[in-house]
Amino acid sequence: MIIRTFIATSFAALCATSALAQDFQPESPECIAPANPGGGWDFTCRQVGKTLQDLGLIPGTMQVVNMAGGSGGVAFAEVVNKRSDDQDLIVAASSATATRLAQGAFPGNTADDVRWLASVGADYGVIAVAADSEIDDLPELMEIIRNDPTSIAIGGGSAVGGWDHLKVLMAAQKAGVEDVRRVKYIAFEGGGEAVTQLLGGSLQAFTGDLSEAHGFMASGDIRVIALLAPERLEGEYADLPTAKEQGIDAVGANWRGFYVPGDTSDEAYDYWASAVSEMYASDEWQTVMQTNGLAPLDLQGDEFDAFVKSSITEIEDLSREIGIIR
């Protein structure tokens, strides 16, 4: 009798668990964009939310909440401290988040405080010059920097020590520039502003993401001298030479993806990971990626978690080497 009850209850419990695994449904799905409307994180939330809804992968509409502050730090702290068990929540993140975490710029928080969910694509870094520039390729640019670092001002859309800056430094390091700290980097608010200054002649080179450079590249205003990808991309970007093939082995991908609160249950975590994974595979998302210059980066769950953590270690080492952190 007792045994029967035991079996029955455990069976019922088992059913309940498996039902939960299949049937976890967020009641009011929410995506926090840790910045004001208009930026990359906002774009990630809105575009993914819209595609998930269009494909019927989530019930109802994804509510996008903008929580600007501290380059993502305010949202990170909020999620860790106040909403760590919110199962309906995903938060947009990118390489910038990893960079901040690596440099200890989110006081009191580390990458282990949240669960890294999935990536939805990557934006490879580019180094570009104005169309009428005399610089032909990356080795030439690096040669000039090696001889006289003061003669080249490179602009990008992130702060000093941010991802756009680090990409150039990585390339410079691989190209044999001895004191990378002397590379002259000028910070702008957004890649678009930096490109404008490149066209106006205030800057000699631009470092940013392919998506930022895309429009100006197509119109012929700027020339990409190096794509920081492991190999050439397909389609309309096939002409872009990688840094690697020019003998400078630097790869810089600005991934876009999500994390979820640290106490998200495994059921909810799996639900969200598979929803994003299914969305990633859809034709709709492939179109979005194409029109926005996003390159493939298809990682979910534990794989993505490991990827983020290893990239944080890498950024930490580089930042220490160039003296941004001690």
Add this chain to the structure above:
Amino acid sequence: MDTLASLADGFAVALTWQNLSLALMGCLLGTIMGALPGLGPSNGVAILIPLAFSLGLGATPALILLTAVYYGAMYGGRISSILLNIPGDEPAMMTCLDGYPMAQQGRAGEALALSGIASFVGSFFATWGLVLLAPQLVKVALLFGPAEYFALFTLAFATLGGIASTNQAKAAFAAALGLGLAMIGVDAQTGVTRFTFGEVHLYDGIDFLVAIVGLFALSEVFVFLEHRSTDADGDTGKKMEIGKLYPSWSMIKSCIPTMGRTTILGFLAGVLPGAGASLGSFIAYSSEKRICDRDGTFGKGDPRGVAAPETGNNAAAGGALVPMLALGVPGSGTTAVLLAVLLSLNITPGPLLFTQNPDVVWGLIAALFIGNFMLLALNIPMVGLFTRVLLVPPRILMPVVAMISFVGIYGISGSSFDLMVMVAFGVLGWVLRKLEVPLVPVILGTLLGNAMEANLRRAVSISNGDWFTLADSWLSIGIWLVAIVGFILPIFLGRVFRKKMDDEYEKELSD
């Protein structure tokens, strides 16, 4: 003629019943959002993005709705500036200076109607500027390097003296305070935090909106509370009259030259991605004060002081669309939001937008024209309605103001920390009012300080520490000259004028 033909196509796209009703809805919502302190054009547009998506609108209708909200908010910001001395959004700040005195003189209706007309003129001609000059204007934006931007911001501060205050030293103190407040947060050039005391909420600096609502709206409430405890009846004798609802033709006529000049200035300020609508309205006001304030009536309820900033900021709103569409570089907070909308509609603004998506661009421009006419048609008859706010006794109005301030700020940021910052600014505003320090320069310092500093440092680091780079092009030398003249001239002229006024005063006495 090509342009006009494309524009006609644009109208063909925009003139459907659905689009017209969307534009009407957008204009109404935008005006309301602009009028509420705290909710400005950028939040207004951001709030309506989900609505546009959930209605399943296509690219053009969605843009029509959102730009109508954008223009509507630019119109609406002036309403609370004039009636309550509380700017509805950043660019409407300058409208307080003459708008509120006009309302106190019982000319609120005239001020509202006049500013409505000024807004229309500014945005109407700016939209034409967008149509005809967009490709050329891109080149203007390219002329401005960091050094030129720095000179431009210096110009803004050099002409600050005397605005909103009779005491230049107090104005300078207020500006310095604002610049100091702007330094709070992560320094974008080096990533180092300044004055944050380890508080993550301060990393992005102080939000202008929080500062504005605190300084203007809450301090107004505090001033009221203070008087209430001393005055037994609680009514501080501020009986407002509504007066005439519509300005006389001669008043409009006297403002025409002002509107003409400030349209151009505001539009150019809008075109420069680093400047934006606030600088547009500010430069418009201070230049008009220089040009036509011969009798010292600016700041005391001069209609031209209402027309100038309103024309300027609405022209800048149109101008800001130029770099957004043609370069993909937003010229203001709101255009940054619109840029995001375009991106999520799979339209990439940039050099190729005009050739790749002509229907979207011209539909958008046609929508701007339509929205503009609608706003004029909506705003003028509604003046009578708006002015009734003045009849609400302060003991009811002030709690409402306080409530809207708290709800508005919490609604944007969702952070209780911002509410505390806002209260702190309210207290600061109250103290500054007691000391008769003008509030406008504080906000200007906060608003422009970061961009000014960033451009100075960019310019100097590009030139490897050579400070002469700041005056290294004809454009920057020109701006510097105007700044220096604008700074020095009033000191001498002021002395002459004051002497003349004293003489006249004495003559009157002796008569």
